[in-house]
Amino acid sequence: MKLDKKQIFTIPNLLSTFRIVLAFVFLAAFYQSGASGRSNLLTAIILLSALTDFLDGKIARKFNMVSELGKILDPIADKITQGVLILCLMKEYSLLKWLFLLFAVKEAFMGIVGVKVLKKTQENKGAMWYGKVCTAFFYLVMLLLLFIPDMPMNIANTLILACSFFMALSFILYAKRYKDLLS
Known part of the structure:
Protein backbone atom coordinates (compact mmCIF):
# COMPACT_ATOMS: atom_id res chain seq x y z
CA MET A 1 0.00 0.00 0.00
CA MET A 90 -12.62 -0.83 35.80
CA LYS A 91 -11.83 0.11 39.38
CA GLU A 92 -15.46 1.04 40.04
CA TYR A 93 -17.09 -1.86 38.17
CA SER A 94 -15.29 -5.17 38.69
CA LEU A 95 -17.26 -6.88 35.89
CA LEU A 96 -15.43 -4.61 33.45
CA LYS A 97 -12.31 -6.73 33.98
CA TRP A 98 -14.05 -9.53 32.07
CA LEU A 99 -15.28 -7.12 29.42
CA PHE A 100 -11.71 -5.85 29.03
CA LEU A 101 -10.45 -9.42 28.61
CA LEU A 102 -13.07 -10.09 25.91
CA PHE A 103 -12.23 -6.74 24.29
CA ALA A 104 -8.48 -7.51 24.26
CA VAL A 105 -8.95 -11.03 22.83
CA LYS A 106 -11.43 -9.82 20.19
CA GLU A 107 -9.26 -6.93 19.07
CA ALA A 108 -6.07 -9.02 19.01
CA PHE A 109 -7.88 -11.61 16.88
CA MET A 110 -9.33 -8.91 14.61
CA GLY A 111 -5.92 -7.34 14.15
CA ILE A 112 -4.03 -10.55 13.41
CA VAL A 113 -6.66 -12.21 11.23
CA GLY A 114 -7.60 -8.90 9.62
CA VAL A 115 -4.03 -8.54 8.34
CA LYS A 116 -4.19 -12.07 6.89
CA VAL A 117 -7.49 -11.26 5.16
CA LEU A 118 -6.06 -7.99 3.84
CA LYS A 119 -3.02 -9.80 2.43
CA LYS A 120 -5.22 -12.41 0.75
CA THR A 121 -7.97 -10.17 -0.61
CA GLN A 122 -6.03 -6.89 -1.01
CA GLU A 123 -9.22 -5.21 0.18
CA ASN A 124 -10.37 -3.54 3.40
CA LYS A 125 -14.13 -3.16 3.41
CA GLY A 126 -14.20 -1.46 6.82
CA ALA A 127 -16.58 -2.14 9.68
CA MET A 128 -19.63 -4.35 9.27
CA TRP A 129 -23.05 -3.46 10.68
CA TYR A 130 -22.62 -5.75 13.71
CA GLY A 131 -19.34 -4.05 14.60
CA LYS A 132 -21.04 -0.67 14.41
CA VAL A 133 -23.93 -1.85 16.62
CA CYS A 134 -21.43 -3.23 19.13
CA THR A 135 -19.49 0.04 19.16
CA ALA A 136 -22.62 2.18 19.54
CA PHE A 137 -23.95 0.05 22.40
CA PHE A 138 -20.51 0.04 24.04
CA TYR A 139 -20.36 3.84 24.05
CA LEU A 140 -23.90 4.10 25.38
CA VAL A 141 -23.09 1.78 28.30
CA MET A 142 -19.77 3.47 29.08
CA LEU A 143 -21.35 6.91 29.06
CA LEU A 144 -24.11 5.74 31.39
CA LEU A 145 -21.57 4.21 33.77
CA LEU A 146 -19.39 7.30 33.61
CA PHE A 147 -22.05 9.91 34.14
CA ILE A 148 -24.37 8.08 36.53
CA PRO A 149 -21.81 7.04 39.15
CA ASP A 150 -24.50 6.25 41.75
CA MET A 151 -26.27 3.78 39.44
CA PRO A 152 -27.32 0.64 41.34
CA MET A 153 -24.71 -2.08 40.84
CA ASN A 154 -27.26 -4.63 39.56
CA ILE A 155 -28.26 -2.24 36.76
CA ALA A 156 -24.60 -1.45 35.98
CA ASN A 157 -23.76 -5.15 35.85
CA THR A 158 -26.75 -5.84 33.58
CA LEU A 159 -25.55 -3.12 31.20
CA ILE A 160 -22.00 -4.52 31.25
CA LEU A 161 -23.30 -8.04 30.54
CA ALA A 162 -25.43 -6.73 27.66
CA CYS A 163 -22.36 -4.94 26.31
CA SER A 164 -20.40 -8.18 26.63
CA PHE A 165 -23.11 -10.00 24.70
CA PHE A 166 -22.94 -7.55 21.78
CA MET A 167 -19.15 -7.68 21.82
CA ALA A 168 -19.12 -11.49 21.81
CA LEU A 169 -21.73 -11.57 19.03
CA SER A 170 -19.67 -9.14 16.96
CA PHE A 171 -16.56 -11.25 17.60
CA ILE A 172 -18.33 -14.43 16.44
CA LEU A 173 -19.76 -12.80 13.31
CA TYR A 174 -16.39 -11.26 12.35
CA ALA A 175 -14.67 -14.61 12.96
CA LYS A 176 -17.19 -16.30 10.67
CA ARG A 177 -16.73 -13.61 8.02
CA TYR A 178 -12.94 -13.87 8.19
CA LYS A 179 -13.12 -17.67 8.03
CA ASP A 180 -15.23 -17.43 4.87
CA LEU A 181 -12.83 -14.91 3.32
CA LEU A 182 -9.81 -17.07 4.10
CA SER A 183 -11.40 -20.31 2.82
Whole structure:
Protein backbone atom coordinates (compact mmCIF):
# COMPACT_ATOMS: atom_id res chain seq x y z
CA MET A 1 0.00 0.00 0.00
CA LYS A 2 1.66 3.18 -1.22
CA LEU A 3 0.40 6.47 0.19
CA ASP A 4 1.12 10.03 -0.84
CA LYS A 5 0.65 13.20 1.24
CA LYS A 6 -2.79 13.80 -0.29
CA GLN A 7 -3.98 10.42 1.01
CA ILE A 8 -2.38 10.86 4.43
CA PHE A 9 -3.25 14.44 5.32
CA THR A 10 -6.99 14.34 4.70
CA ILE A 11 -9.48 15.94 7.05
CA PRO A 12 -10.95 12.54 8.05
CA ASN A 13 -7.48 11.14 8.85
CA LEU A 14 -6.62 14.23 10.88
CA LEU A 15 -9.91 13.87 12.79
CA SER A 16 -9.14 10.21 13.54
CA THR A 17 -5.67 11.16 14.76
CA PHE A 18 -7.22 13.90 16.90
CA ARG A 19 -9.51 11.27 18.47
CA ILE A 20 -6.47 9.23 19.48
CA VAL A 21 -5.05 12.31 21.21
CA LEU A 22 -8.43 12.97 22.85
CA ALA A 23 -8.44 9.45 24.33
CA PHE A 24 -5.22 10.18 26.21
CA VAL A 25 -6.45 13.65 27.21
CA PHE A 26 -9.56 11.93 28.62
CA LEU A 27 -7.39 9.44 30.52
CA ALA A 28 -5.35 12.23 32.11
CA ALA A 29 -8.43 14.33 32.90
CA PHE A 30 -10.23 11.34 34.42
CA TYR A 31 -7.44 10.59 36.85
CA GLN A 32 -6.95 14.26 37.69
CA SER A 33 -10.64 14.71 38.45
CA GLY A 34 -10.78 11.59 40.63
CA ALA A 35 -13.17 8.71 40.28
CA SER A 36 -16.09 10.62 41.76
CA GLY A 37 -15.41 13.98 40.10
CA ARG A 38 -17.28 13.79 36.81
CA SER A 39 -16.34 17.15 35.38
CA ASN A 40 -17.70 19.05 32.46
CA LEU A 41 -14.29 18.57 30.84
CA LEU A 42 -14.79 14.78 30.67
CA THR A 43 -18.20 15.27 29.11
CA ALA A 44 -16.79 17.72 26.58
CA ILE A 45 -13.94 15.37 25.65
CA ILE A 46 -16.27 12.41 25.04
CA LEU A 47 -18.75 14.53 23.08
CA LEU A 48 -15.93 16.04 20.98
CA SER A 49 -14.57 12.55 20.32
CA ALA A 50 -18.02 11.33 19.27
CA LEU A 51 -18.54 14.37 17.03
CA THR A 52 -15.17 13.94 15.30
CA ASP A 53 -15.87 10.20 14.87
CA PHE A 54 -19.18 11.02 13.19
CA LEU A 55 -17.65 13.78 11.05
CA ASP A 56 -14.63 11.83 9.81
CA GLY A 57 -16.87 9.21 8.20
CA LYS A 58 -19.36 11.72 6.80
CA ILE A 59 -16.63 13.94 5.33
CA ALA A 60 -14.72 10.96 3.92
CA ARG A 61 -17.78 9.66 2.07
CA LYS A 62 -19.28 12.99 0.99
CA PHE A 63 -16.05 14.49 -0.34
CA ASN A 64 -14.54 11.24 -1.66
CA MET A 65 -11.76 11.25 0.93
CA VAL A 66 -12.05 7.57 1.86
CA SER A 67 -8.52 6.21 2.10
CA GLU A 68 -6.91 2.93 3.05
CA LEU A 69 -5.11 4.76 5.87
CA GLY A 70 -8.43 6.13 7.10
CA LYS A 71 -9.94 2.64 7.14
CA ILE A 72 -7.15 1.70 9.53
CA LEU A 73 -6.90 4.91 11.59
CA ASP A 74 -10.61 5.19 12.38
CA PRO A 75 -10.96 1.78 14.07
CA ILE A 76 -7.63 2.29 15.87
CA ALA A 77 -8.99 5.54 17.31
CA ASP A 78 -12.17 3.69 18.32
CA LYS A 79 -10.25 0.89 20.03
CA ILE A 80 -7.91 3.20 21.91
CA THR A 81 -10.87 5.26 23.12
CA GLN A 82 -12.78 2.12 24.12
CA GLY A 83 -9.79 0.69 25.96
CA VAL A 84 -9.28 3.95 27.85
CA LEU A 85 -12.94 4.07 28.89
CA ILE A 86 -12.86 0.49 30.18
CA LEU A 87 -9.60 1.07 32.06
CA CYS A 88 -10.90 4.25 33.66
CA LEU A 89 -14.07 2.58 34.94
CA MET A 90 -12.62 -0.83 35.80
CA LYS A 91 -11.83 0.11 39.38
CA GLU A 92 -15.46 1.04 40.04
CA TYR A 93 -17.09 -1.86 38.17
CA SER A 94 -15.29 -5.17 38.69
CA LEU A 95 -17.26 -6.88 35.89
CA LEU A 96 -15.43 -4.61 33.45
CA LYS A 97 -12.31 -6.73 33.98
CA TRP A 98 -14.05 -9.53 32.07
CA LEU A 99 -15.28 -7.12 29.42
CA PHE A 100 -11.71 -5.85 29.03
CA LEU A 101 -10.45 -9.42 28.61
CA LEU A 102 -13.07 -10.09 25.91
CA PHE A 103 -12.23 -6.74 24.29
CA ALA A 104 -8.48 -7.51 24.26
CA VAL A 105 -8.95 -11.03 22.83
CA LYS A 106 -11.43 -9.82 20.19
CA GLU A 107 -9.26 -6.93 19.07
CA ALA A 108 -6.07 -9.02 19.01
CA PHE A 109 -7.88 -11.61 16.88
CA MET A 110 -9.33 -8.91 14.61
CA GLY A 111 -5.92 -7.34 14.15
CA ILE A 112 -4.03 -10.55 13.41
CA VAL A 113 -6.66 -12.21 11.23
CA GLY A 114 -7.60 -8.90 9.62
CA VAL A 115 -4.03 -8.54 8.34
CA LYS A 116 -4.19 -12.07 6.89
CA VAL A 117 -7.49 -11.26 5.16
CA LEU A 118 -6.06 -7.99 3.84
CA LYS A 119 -3.02 -9.80 2.43
CA LYS A 120 -5.22 -12.41 0.75
CA THR A 121 -7.97 -10.17 -0.61
CA GLN A 122 -6.03 -6.89 -1.01
CA GLU A 123 -9.22 -5.21 0.18
CA ASN A 124 -10.37 -3.54 3.40
CA LYS A 125 -14.13 -3.16 3.41
CA GLY A 126 -14.20 -1.46 6.82
CA ALA A 127 -16.58 -2.14 9.68
CA MET A 128 -19.63 -4.35 9.27
CA TRP A 129 -23.05 -3.46 10.68
CA TYR A 130 -22.62 -5.75 13.71
CA GLY A 131 -19.34 -4.05 14.60
CA LYS A 132 -21.04 -0.67 14.41
CA VAL A 133 -23.93 -1.85 16.62
CA CYS A 134 -21.43 -3.23 19.13
CA THR A 135 -19.49 0.04 19.16
CA ALA A 136 -22.62 2.18 19.54
CA PHE A 137 -23.95 0.05 22.40
CA PHE A 138 -20.51 0.04 24.04
CA TYR A 139 -20.36 3.84 24.05
CA LEU A 140 -23.90 4.10 25.38
CA VAL A 141 -23.09 1.78 28.30
CA MET A 142 -19.77 3.47 29.08
CA LEU A 143 -21.35 6.91 29.06
CA LEU A 144 -24.11 5.74 31.39
CA LEU A 145 -21.57 4.21 33.77
CA LEU A 146 -19.39 7.30 33.61
CA PHE A 147 -22.05 9.91 34.14
CA ILE A 148 -24.37 8.08 36.53
CA PRO A 149 -21.81 7.04 39.15
CA ASP A 150 -24.50 6.25 41.75
CA MET A 151 -26.27 3.78 39.44
CA PRO A 152 -27.32 0.64 41.34
CA MET A 153 -24.71 -2.08 40.84
CA ASN A 154 -27.26 -4.63 39.56
CA ILE A 155 -28.26 -2.24 36.76
CA ALA A 156 -24.60 -1.45 35.98
CA ASN A 157 -23.76 -5.15 35.85
CA THR A 158 -26.75 -5.84 33.58
CA LEU A 159 -25.55 -3.12 31.20
CA ILE A 160 -22.00 -4.52 31.25
CA LEU A 161 -23.30 -8.04 30.54
CA ALA A 162 -25.43 -6.73 27.66
CA CYS A 163 -22.36 -4.94 26.31
CA SER A 164 -20.40 -8.18 26.63
CA PHE A 165 -23.11 -10.00 24.70
CA PHE A 166 -22.94 -7.55 21.78
CA MET A 167 -19.15 -7.68 21.82
CA ALA A 168 -19.12 -11.49 21.81
CA LEU A 169 -21.73 -11.57 19.03
CA SER A 170 -19.67 -9.14 16.96
CA PHE A 171 -16.56 -11.25 17.60
CA ILE A 172 -18.33 -14.43 16.44
CA LEU A 173 -19.76 -12.80 13.31
CA TYR A 174 -16.39 -11.26 12.35
CA ALA A 175 -14.67 -14.61 12.96
CA LYS A 176 -17.19 -16.30 10.67
CA ARG A 177 -16.73 -13.61 8.02
CA TYR A 178 -12.94 -13.87 8.19
CA LYS A 179 -13.12 -17.67 8.03
CA ASP A 180 -15.23 -17.43 4.87
CA LEU A 181 -12.83 -14.91 3.32
CA LEU A 182 -9.81 -17.07 4.10
CA SER A 183 -11.40 -20.31 2.82
